[in-house]
Amino acid sequence: IVLTQSPHTLSVSPGQPAAISCKSSQSLLHRDKKTYLYWYLQRPGQPPQLLIYEASNRISGVPDRFSGSGSGTDFTLRISRVEAEDVGIYYCMQSVQVPPITFGQGTRLEIK
Amino acid sequence: QVQLVESGGGVVQPGTSLRLSCVASGFSFSSYAIHWVRQAPGKGPEWVAGISPDTTKKYYGDSVRGRFTISRDNSANVVHLQMNTLRADDTAVYYCAKDGPRIEVVPAAPGDWGRGTRVTVSS
Numbered sequence: 001i002v003l004t005q006s007p008h009t010l011s012v013s014p015g016q017p018a019a020i021s022c023k024s025s026q027s028l029l030h031r032d033k034k035t036y037l038y039w040y041l042q043r044p045g046q047p048p049q050l051l052i053y054e055a056s057n058r059i060s061g062v063p064d065r066f067s068g069s070g071s072g073t074d075f076t077l078r079i080s081r082v083e084a085e086d087v088g089i090y091y092c093m094q095s096v097q098v099p100p101i102t103f104g105q106g107t108r109l110e111i112k
Numbered sequence: 113q114v115q116l117v118e119s120g121g122g123v124v125q126p127g128t129s130l131r132l133s134c135v136a137s138g139f140s141f142s143s144y145a146i147h148w149v150r151q152a153p154g155k156g157p158e159w160v161a162g163i164s165p166d167t168t169k170k171y172y173g174d175s176v177r178g179r180f181t182i183s184r185d186n187s188a189n190v191v192h193l194q195m196n197t198l199r200a201d202d203t204a205v206y207y208c209a210k211d212g213p214r215i216e217v218v219p220a221a222p223g224d225w226g227r228g229t230r231v232t233v234s235s
Contacts, residue, residue: 038221040157041141046151047207047225048157059213059223091156093218101147101159 003104011112012082020107022092024073036096039077043088114138114224121229139161139224142186145211145219149174150204198233
């Protein structure tokens with residue numbers, strides 16, 4: 001399964017919204033009714049951090065300005081008001097068929 | 113709190129072997145699947161392998177299947193990645209990660225990650 005993210009780079013002013021798209025080559029809805037799509041943020045010099053699981057569920061401790069939506073093959077990560085600490089590379093990831101687990105190519109978020 | 117500490121990385125020649133270890137603490141180790149994920153310099157993450165909580169099911173990425181073996185010892189809270197016939201394109205930081213946030217039999221998503229151990233394969 002191939003995940004395609006867009007845009008490759010996003011430049012956003014503090015306080016402005018941002019959106020990242022992730023499109024899958026196959027449906028990520030499993031027969032168990034869960035959607036196996038996840039979102040990560042990798043800040044410079046750190047391992048990736050899980051933000052959103054099963055397309056729309058925020059991990060405990062993740063600010064509520066982050067939200068995930070979508071179904072089937074089309075998904076979106078939204079940041080309602082970008083802050084400086086949100087800089088990094090965002091990856092979507094799927095695990096509807098294991099193996100393998102696959103990641104998107106990443107979207108770099110920069111602050112204007 | 114959840115801690116995962118990888119070790120065993122280093123510089124090795126092509127064709128040789130290396131064994132990575134990951135010691136876990138701060139959670140019920142035997143309840144969670146564990147992943148190995150690697151990241152080559154300047155590239156995105158690549159999922160390498162996963163193992164079920166009870167050790168019975170093991171899963172591998174296409175690029176490592178047949179060369180790498182994942183194992184775990186639930187009595188010692190440790191996961192290993194045995195890497196054989198190493199190639200230059202195996203050069204990466206290797207991360208160990210706890211599955212999460214749900215308890216799943218089949219590895220679903222790396223949740224908590226270690227800091228990684230660097231593997232360089234070069235002649």
